Each structure stands twice: as structure tokens, then as C-alpha cells.
Amino acid sequence: MKLYYAPGACSLAPHIVAREAGLDVALDRIAFGAERKTESGRDFYDINPQGAVPTLELDTGEVLTENAVVMQYLAAQAPQAGLAPGEGMAHWRLLETLNFIATELHKGFSPLFRNPADDVRETIFATLRNRFALLERKLGDKTYLLGDTFSIADAYAFVMMTWARKFKLNLGDQPKLEAYFQRILARPAVQQALKAEGLSLS
Numbered sequence: 645m646k647l648y649y650a651p652g653a654c655s656l657a658p659h660i661v662a663r664e665a666g667l668d669v670a671l672d673r674i675a676f677g678a679e680r681k682t683e684s685g686r687d688f689y690d691i692n693p694q695g696a697v698p699t700l701e702l703d704t705g706e707v708l709t710e711n712a713v714v715m716q717y718l719a720a721q722a723p724q725a726g727l728a729p730g731e732g733m734a735h736w737r738l739l740e741t742l743n744f745i746a747t748e749l750h751k752g753f754s755p756l757f758r759n760p761a762d763d764v765r766e767t768i769f770a771t772l773r774n775r776f777a778l779l780e781r782k783l784g785d786k787t788y789l790l791g792d793t794f795s796i797a798d799a800y801a802f803v804m805m806t807w808a809r810k811f812k813l814n815l816g817d818q819p820k821l822e823a824y825f826q827r828i829l830a831r832p833a834v835q836q837a838l839k840a841e842g843l844s845l846s
């Protein structure tokens with residue numbers, strides 16, 4: 645399998661998942677620009693017409709997109725890693741949480757990457773602060789979003805919290821989220837993924 649990624653983009657989440665799962669996934673870096681080439685020299689639009697990461701190319705040549713789906717696919721290749729509960733209420737909580745992160749956080753951030761005017765940015769920040777407060781409520785006193793065990797939802801939430809740092813969105817009044825961030829940051833698979841993408845966080 646090959647994961648098309650851009651450093652620090654939402655593709656960091658399936659990258660972490662692949663390492664947590666111990667899967668053999670090759671990486672191919674995308675340079676975002678008008679041309680949008682892969683590091684291996686292909687036109688990325690030929691692989692994914694949306695030009696978006698994450699994009700997962702399977703060994704069959706099939707291409708899978710959409711972060712929440714790519715992560716579930718990767719987790720399913722290594723069920724022993726327990727990254728995505730497939731049964732009972734935990735399964736529905738996982739899907740609920742992935743959808744919340746995708747639609748309320750991930751897509752909430754998207755306009756910030758287009759350098760909005762200050763007043764627009766403040767409005768986006770206010771909404772995101774509210775969504776992070778909701779994420780903190782979902783976390784509660786648990787170690788991870790679904791309980792004691794790290795799941796693909798935590799990988800996704802972690803990347804959103806790295807974006808909060810990048811855009812200097814102060815989450816200082818949410819100490820549980822900060823402790824949760826540090827817990828995920830300390831995981832060896834997360835450290836390996838950050839290093840492979842040339843990122844350093846603290």
C-alpha cells in the first residue's frame with residue numbers, strides 16, 4: 645500500500661494509524677501547488693482527481709480516499725491492534741466521533757488555510773473553540789476518546805490539535821485536552837510519524 649500525504653496535513657492521522665497498526669505502508673509526498681506532483685514524479689490528479697490527501701493506493705491499484713474511511717480501512721488490516729472497535733456501542737461511538745471530527749473540526753479549519761481576513765478568522769476561531777470544548781466533553785475523564793484504548797479517532801483528533809497550535813488557537817482553558825494531546829504525542833508511533841514527515845512538536 646502507498647499513502648499519499650503532505651507533511652502535517654490531515655493525512656498525518658492515517659500515517660499514525662498505519663504505524664500504530666504495524667502495517668507496511670509506503671509514503672509518497674505531495675507538493676501542493678498548481679501542478680500537484682507526487683514525490684515519485686506522477687501527476688497527483690491522475691491518482692485522485694480531487695487532488696486531496698490522504699489518498700491510499702492499495703496493492704491491487706485501487707485508490708481509496710476520505711480520511712475517516714482510509715483510517716478504518718487501515719485499522720481493518722490489523723484488527724489485532726484494536727484501533728477501531730467493530731461491534732457494540734463502541735463501534736457507533738467511533739463513527740459518531742469520526743464524523744464529528746471530520747465535519748465540525750477538520751472542515752472548520754479549512755478556511756484558515758486560505759488566509760482569511762482578521763474578522764473572518766476570529767469568527768472561525770470562536771466556532772472552533774466551541775467545537776474543541778465539545779471534544780473535551782466527549783473525552784471527559786477518559787484516557788482516549790473511546791475509553792482506555794487508543795483508536796483512529798484519537799489519531800484524527802490529535803492532528804486537529806496540532807492545527808490549533810499551528811494557527812495559535814488558544815486552548816489554554818481546556819487543560820484536559822492539553823493533557824490528552826501530550827499523551828498522544830508521547831506514543832512511539834506518533835513520534836515516528838512526525839519524524840518521517842519532518843515535523844517537530846512539543
Ligand SMILES: N[C@@H](CCC(=O)N[C@@H](CS)C(=O)NCC(=O)O)C(=O)O
Binds near residue numbers: 698
Ligand atoms: N474530504 C477529504 C478532505 C481532505 C482534505 O481536506 N485534505 C486537504 C489536506 S488536510 C487537502 O488535500 N487539501 C488540498 C486541496 O484540497 O487542494 C477527506 O476527509 O479526506
